[in-house]
Amino acid sequence: MTHPLDVPALHPAIAPLGFLVGTWVGEGEGEYPTIEPFAYTEQITVSHVGKPFLAYAQRTWSADDGRPLHAETGYWRAAPGGAVELVVAHPTGHAELAEGTLAGHVVSVRTLGVQRTTSAKEVTAIARRLTVEGDHLHYELDMAAVGQPLVRHLRGTLLRVSAEQRA
Amino acid sequence: MTHPLDVPALHPAIAPLGFLVGTWVGEGEGEYPTIEPFAYTEQITVSHVGKPFLAYAQRTWSADDGRPLHAETGYWRAAPGGAVELVVAHPTGHAELAEGTLAGHVVSVRTLGVQRTTSAKEVTAIARRLTVEGDHLHYELDMAAVGQPLVRHLRGTLLRVSAEQRA
Numbered sequence: 001m002t003h004p005l006d007v008p009a010l011h012p013a014i015a016p017l018g019f020l021v022g023t024w025v026g027e028g029e030g031e032y033p034t035i036e037p038f039a040y041t042e043q044i045t046v047s048h049v050g051k052p053f054l055a056y057a058q059r060t061w062s063a064d065d066g067r068p069l070h071a072e073t074g075y076w077r078a079a080p081g082g083a084v085e086l087v088v089a090h091p092t093g094h095a096e097l098a099e100g101t102l103a104g105h106v107v108s109v110r111t112l113g114v115q116r117t118t119s120a121k122e123v124t125a126i127a128r129r130l131t132v133e134g135d136h137l138h139y140e141l142d143m144a145a146v147g148q149p150l151v152r153h154l155r156g157t158l159l160r161v162s163a164e165q166r167a
Numbered sequence: 168m169t170h171p172l173d174v175p176a177l178h179p180a181i182a183p184l185g186f187l188v189g190t191w192v193g194e195g196e197g198e199y200p201t202i203e204p205f206a207y208t209e210q211i212t213v214s215h216v217g218k219p220f221l222a223y224a225q226r227t228w229s230a231d232d233g234r235p236l237h238a239e240t241g242y243w244r245a246a247p248g249g250a251v252e253l254v255v256a257h258p259t260g261h262a263e264l265a266e267g268t269l270a271g272h273v274v275s276v277r278t279l280g281v282q283r284t285t286s287a288k289e290v291t292a293i294a295r296r297l298t299v300e301g302d303h304l305h306y307e308l309d310m311a312a313v314g315q316p317l318v319r320h321l322r323g324t325l326l327r328v329s330a331e332q333r334a
Contacts, residue, residue, distance in 0.1 A: 049235040049238075050235065051235060051258070053258040055238065055240070055258070057240070068216040068217065068218060071216070071222065071242075073222070073224070073240040073241065073242075073256060074240065074256035075238075075240075075256055075257070075258040075260075077258070077260055077284065077286065079284070079285060079286040080286065083285070083286070085260055085284040085285070085286060085287075087256040087257065087258075087260060087261065087262050087284065088256055088262075089240060089241035089242055089254040089255055089256040089262070090242070090254065091218070091220040091222070091242040091244070091254075093242075093244055093252055093254060094254065095254050095255075095256070095262035095263070095264045095282060096262070097262045097282045097283070097284060099284060099285060112282070112284070113282055115262060115264045115279070115280055115282055116264070117244065117246070117252040117254065117264060117266060117279070118246060118250065118252070118266060119244065119246040119247065119250070119252060120252075
């Protein structure tokens with residue numbers, strides 16, 4: 001019998017995404033046609049509890065003065081046939097539902113749709129690509145919003161500072 | 168100048184929902200026409216970073232053996248005119264976007280829509296009501312899923328064990 005406080009094994013269904021597990025810290029750069037470019041510090045945590053999904057949380061702080069910038073939180077899922085699914089809640093009032101593929105340690109997902117609350121700005125599409133090489137994670141995020149086409153919005157490079165696997 | 172490690176004040180826009188902030192633990196009961204009733208232990212955390220939203224995370228464990236059951240994570244927002252917005256990601260592959268109202272310390276929200284990934288089960292509506300009296304939180308959650316109408320799915324009562332406000 002496994003004691004509930006033991007560190008569980010990765011669920012086989014999510015094992016292909018196990019290389020994402022850990023606490024990651026690093027730096028990123030943001031840009032968009034409607035705003036000034038900006039730089040940020042970022043922390044990403046990916047954890048699991050032995051069930052067939054990974055819990056995902058992210059926060060960024062301004063590189064200028066440390067004030068909180070963005071945050072987002074959700075779950076990675078691995079679907080049959082090698083498909084990858086992502087569900088993310090944004091404090092901006094957006095719910096991001098994305099699907100895609102895994103190739104080696106490169107995950108690419110694009111939104112099926114972005115829902116938003118009444119008071120949220122228009123966001124119509126988000127595409128993410130994450131690449132892990134050893135303990136380095138590099139990502140790019142493209143976004144279509146406020147009348148703009150799907151163009152580069154964020155890119156970041158983070159270092160795995162902990163491989164802790166518990167949520 | 169506020170040091171980024173100081174505990175920030177609640178943003179005025181989210182202050183009406185400030186009574187939700189804290190770490191809450193307690194018990195709940197689940198039921199649905201398609202499953203056997205079940206009991207669970209629950210932890211809810213609601214925190215903020217001084218921006219106009221509250222970060223929300225929830226986990227439950229089986230009352231039988233402590234195994235992890237559900238989890239969900241997202242954000243509460245307060246919109247102009249007393250409206251309340253909720254964005255929640257579920258590890259089941261669902262994105263819940265809900266809106267409603269605040270009356271005293273009772274929050275009632277209902278989904279505008281539920282998006283789901285390709286591999287997720289059908290969920291068409293979720294309605295939540297949360298009531299806070301002092302350090303007790305009581306909630307009820309109704310759900311329409313897998314062909315069933317909107318009926319009671321969960322109810323729980325939790326105690327605020329920490330008023331810690333940092334995310």
